Amino acid sequence: MPRVPFIGGNFKCNGSTDFIKAHVAKLAAHSIPAGVEVCIAPSMVHLHLAATVNTNKSLHVAAQNVYIQPSGAWTGETSVEMLKDMGVTYTLVGHSERRRIIGECNTLSAEKALRALQHGMTVLFCTGETLQEREAGKTMQVNIEQLQALKNQIDKAGDKGLWKGVVIAYEPVWSIGTGVTATPEQAQEVHASLRAWVAEHVCKDLAASIRIIYGGSANIKNCGALGKCPDIDGFLVGGASLKDEFLAMVDSLAATKGV
Ligand code: PGA
Numbered sequence: 001m002p003r004v005p006f007i008g009g010n011f012k013c014n015g016s017t018d019f020i021k022a023h024v025a026k027l028a029a030h031s032i033p034a035g036v037e038v039c040i041a042p043s044m045v046h047l048h049l050a051a052t053v054n055t056n057k058s059l060h061v062a063a064q065n066v067y068i069q070p071s072g073a074w075t076g077e078t079s080v081e082m083l084k085d086m087g088v089t090y091t092l093v094g095h096s097e098r099r100r101i102i103g104e105c106n107t108l109s110a111e112k113a114l115r116a117l118q119h120g121m122t123v124l125f126c127t128g129e130t131l132q133e134r135e136a137g138k139t140m141q142v143n144i145e146q147l148q149a150l151k152n153q154i155d156k157a158g159d160k161g162l163w164k165g166v167v168i169a170y171e172p173v174w175s176i177g178t179g180v181t182a183t184p185e186q187a188q189e190v191h192a193s194l195r196a197w198v199a200e201h202v203c204k205d206l207a208a209s210i211r212i213i214y215g216g217s218a219n220i221k222n223c224g225a226l227g228k229c230p231d232i233d234g235f236l237v238g239g240a241s242l243k244d245e246f247l248a249m250v251d252s253l254a255a256t257k258g259v
Helices: 017-029 044-053 080-085 096-102 106-118 131-135 139-157 160-165 184-201 204-209 223-227 245-257
Strands: 006-010 037-041 059-063 090-093 122-127 166-170 211-215 234-237
Touching (some): 006 166, 006 211, 006 245, 017 044, 017 245, 037 090, 044 059, 059 122, 106 122, 106 139, 106 160, 122 139, 131 139, 139 160, 139 166, 139 184, 160 204, 166 184, 184 211, 184 223, 223 234, 223 245, 234 245
Parallel strands (some): 006 037, 006 234, 090 122, 122 166, 211 234
């Protein structure tokens, strides 16, 4: 079974109500190629608006983060239950800005992913190394440690089937928002290694079916060459997802993958 290409737009901490209304309406008006899975992740405060404005069943609305508890005294947090109540069934987890700036550790990211997966959500589980780590030859070690934390949680829960809800987003920290994109060779090498890790440590069938998408200054100019790589199944797009360019990337991905 060929993997369904996946592309996500991460709006981060951007946008106003006017912008979200106009941008989501424009994205929703687009005829999304049937063979591609697409989601957009506005800020929490804009999620409800985006979910309301979005009339396109092929465009999914995602959260950028989620918490590990169902409800209670967790100031500033949002639960899986709250997201699902709004019809949101996709979420990013462990974005490098949360890991590196906000201070989320591997275990917490993995716990968040587990809870979302156990409630049937699709989780875009982000991994990525810093430039310093890459230069120290630790690229795979860092990415695999992040993924291993997720494996530990899923193993503890005793339900390997949960992996089916995971999309791995490989996002080298040095390329996020910098305009320095990983070359297709650099990205393909990591994607192939992550897939090999999944084959060895989870199972071969999952390795063949799991989507591994690339993020980090992906745009309409570089997505064609990156998308041609056999282990790159799509993109997590930051800056370019705030522009019409995102729609061109959706179409380009469909064309590159022949769906
Ligand atoms: P960027 O962000 O495309 O602006 O580099 C990607 C991301 O952080 O998901």
